Amino acid sequence: MPPYMQDVSDAGKGFSEGWSVTNSVNTELYIGGYGKGNTKWKNRLAYEAGMSAKDTDYMHIVNWKAAEKLFKAGKYRKVNGHALIPMEEMIAANALFLLPEAKSPHGADVSPDGRYVIVSGKLDTHTTVYDFKKIFSLVEKKDFAGKDPWGIPILDMKKAIHTQVNVGLGPLHTQYDSVKGVVYTSLYVDSMVVRWDYLKGKVLNKIPIHYNIGHLLTAEGDTVEPDGKYLIALNKLAIDRFTPIGPLHPQNHQLIDITAGRPMQLLYDMPLPLGEPHYAQMIKADKLKPVVRFAKKSFPDYVKAGKERVERNGNQVTIHSTAIRSHFSPEVIEVKVGDEITWHITNVERAQDQVHGFAVDSYNVHGSLEPGETATFKFVADKEGVYPFYCTEFCSALHLEMTGYLLVKP
């Protein structure tokens, strides 16, 4: 790749299967030096200005099936253990192209049928819909508008576009609806979600969000068959939405009803004390096949109920123990000072969600065991004394009594 700053990518699918697109910034190759204290290139424009000087940056388009042929033909070298196909090989094999896109682009989202890719340049109010049919035709005919300094063919932006739509201020990411042509784009500066039609090229309606939406998602919106119905706005700021609790406000996730034929409607705010939300997916619950408990075979040191034991080999002591409401087995374990302890413990509960904690006093041993889970703790019993071990998850009315003793004798 040329020394631009590559950003988000999306994979082709359906019509564009085997291809990928990647946005870039700073195709100006600008170097800053703004502000006090620079030790080089002083008193220049800030990066934020210099990197936004040109009106367009470059979408990088890769033909992965062509790249695969180069790989199989051995036309790569190993760099840090990774196979790297040189840029010249990619160019010669018609596998790498550049396509101008509105400057400082953010989202690049391929349509469910793979025919289109929607790109939003966050400093441009227009969102651009590129047509892979037109892109492939230009590539096929080698109809290039020029080359970049590294010799990569540049496609003609106007010839590759299906449409451009003025959606609002600061468009970022786009997600697809189950209704053909309907998409949702986050407007960071406007703090809105815009619903628009990328086939007909027109805005349908908007909903305000609180505040500064970055990413967004629709139900299965990145798949070949989006489910529609719901959208979640993943917002970066939540000023004046919730009770202030300090300099840092929560991240706000807003659930929005996007049922076709009526305005979008906010259903629910979910503030979370987590980091900034990025890409996320909503999938239908029937795709989940969760296990109720871990399988024995997941844990080589699984301890079967009734097979609990303490084994000694010199000063190596291995404890095979179990936990089930409301006792550990064994309950009393005597070792000697200096013994090296390997303690396997299995939660042998059959009940759902029946978690047990396990802590050994003074020996910095603490874990939480889900049903069927086995944990192993290793420590040296270097202090003589009587050390309770006990459950640390309230597991039944006799939780406080779920205890035992490690006796370390001199």
Place this chain on the structure above:
Amino acid sequence: MPPYMQDVSDAGKGFSEGWSVTNSVNTELYIGGYGKGNTKWKNRLAYEAGMSAKDTDYMHIVNWKAAEKLFKAGKYRKVNGHALIPMEEMIAANALFLLPEAKSPHGADVSPDGRYVIVSGKLDTHTTVYDFKKIFSLVEKKDFAGKDPWGIPILDMKKAIHTQVNVGLGPLHTQYDSVKGVVYTSLYVDSMVVRWDYLKGKVLNKIPIHYNIGHLLTAEGDTVEPDGKYLIALNKLAIDRFTPIGPLHPQNHQLIDITAGRPMQLLYDMPLPLGEPHYAQMIKADKLKPVVRFAKKSFPDYVKAGKERVERNGNQVTIHSTAIRSHFSPEVIEVKVGDEITWHITNVERAQDQVHGFAVDSYNVHGSLEPGETATFKFVADKEGVYPFYCTEFCSALHLEMTGYLLVKP
């Protein structure tokens, strides 16, 4: 304290100011040995059985003002740096008593006026309301029912009780309402909250919860002036309440309307992927006086905008830098291989919630800076090359351009 297992405590207030109560379990002093693999005391009853053999355990009652006098009189010894008043001194000074309570007790909650303490023994369906007036009278008259093996006076349970109420299965913790006499107790086994009157000694009504409530809270319910209106049930299990996602289910917090004069009503479920909820408080929002940004004086290495600089002292390089949308100052910093870098960076934003991230490529430097916050990173520039540093929180439409370069020359 005697070698029972002391559990939760509550401080007296108002009428009982200066006193405290502490529950205990295993006043049987039982030692188990159940299950396979015991290396001592084999084939005994499990702890859970042996520790529940007696019908009652002991509430420990401490007179802290009397203890303070002993401390001031020098009647203590230092253990691990803590002043410890010997049990005999406490007994001689009438400062330590035991009071029987239903076995395996859980909550001990003093009433807003300090006159009563409510204790729930989780193996007993009855909740006991003790009257401090009666307790103080017994203490005053030295009307004791006996002594424990360590010589601690035992008060007569029947003489200390205001009332006992059959509230349901597995009562744990109690919280107070703004309505005089009204309290809420969590019923772990029944999976319910019971509303009852501890002055009149009668159950009012119940609400089912999902599932297995442990702790609970009412608005300012632990204070001398509870606010009523809302209760949160802090539940330990959430089986079949939410879409299953694996062996571990979320913890479920349920918000319940406890407005007087009508049945309790569930308002809201809040599943959280956190550990088991324990004591928590709900306070009125007007008690919070949050800051919008950190004060300069909180950070000795605060960097003022316009005072950014790079200082060198031998191979010690100190960088004083700032971050504000959408640039760092300085943007270009050149150092030499082997330099020891101390990098102070201040987020000088005035806007609320305007967080910046800060990462230096390849040098394992990453932080998140709230408005007004200063962070310091130290590392040795041991690899020559060009290392971008950049913001990692989407801070504006020019976030991607908020970057700079650390040049490490040979």
